[in-house]
């Protein structure tokens with residue numbers, strides 16, 4: 253293969269190098285250029301792309317890997333109909349159902365996180381969203397307890413927020429980062445969810461940013477979207493300046509509309525991660541739900557493809573490989589868990605700039621999605 257597409261007459265290898273060097277030098281790639289990269293088919297060319305994404309990760313993130321874990325704070329019976337999600341009440345799945353979590357399991361998760369060098373623990377709830385009232389009071393109590401516990405950074409992924417007052421309450425309780433995935437492109441979103449809109453998600457993010465809360469936002473790939481949709485998702489995440497970008501890979505859940513969805517090939521997944529790194533050079537690109545089942549023996553290659561963060565421990569409705577195995581993988585690769593991530597390395601200066609979670613481990617690893 254000699255050309256990525258008809259817009260340039262340059263061999264793919266040289267074109268990837270040109271764009272990679274531009275990002276290393278602090279520049280940006282456009283949406284069309286990102287689509288060029290996403291359309292690369294040849295495995296040798298994809299390996300070139302991964303090598304450049306690895307260089308970009310090393311330049312902007314060093315050898316630090318940000319680790320996150322989640323606590324399923326309220327499971328099942330969600331009113332929304334996200335087609336990948338085991339926790340939607342619209343589908344018959346094996347997902348457990350229970351009400352809002354007590355303080356003890358959260359404290360246990362914080363201790364486990366500390367023992368494993370995990371930077372953040374996210375409180376994740378399967379419901380439409382959070383409004384003012386007794387439930388918000390209880391959520392704020394849990395966040396305050398997590399903050400006082402101090403063993404890990406308290407994060408949360410609690411669905412849609414429809415007023416500034418709610419976001420401000422979360423900030424006052426001590427929340428520093430909120431997970432709210434855009435899930436997919438603006439074009440593709442209505443094909444996997446009709447109970448709320450892409451715009452609703454953007455509004456939630458704006459309330460959170462106004463409150464001074466860091467944003468963890470990414471999506472799920474492998475739902476039947478086009479390559480261009482994945483690029484458009486990454487461009488939206490660049491526009492909202494998300495701090496952490498979880499990339500979930502669909503793990504089809506029996507009983508959901510996507511139960512028979514054809515899985516993405518591992519090389520296509522790795523290429524997508526690399527394109528995200530080109531678009532979001534300074535952000536934490538976090539590999540979340542679906543990595544074990546979709547990448548199998550190729551999991552360690554996510555770092556070569558540009559990932560700088562990993563969700564460890566079990567997902568919301570599916571299992572992950574043991575944390576010890578993930579830590580061994582990082583050690584073997586010469587990578588260090590980032591014990592103290594405060595996002596300071598995302599500030600531009602000598603480089604360019606470029607964004608974590610809500611619910612996708614989805615159950616399809618609807619993990620950090622809510």
Ligand code: SF4
Nearest residue numbers: 330334337378621622
């Ligand atoms: S992804 Fe989140 S909002 Fe959508 S159905 Fe699942 S728990 Fe509800």
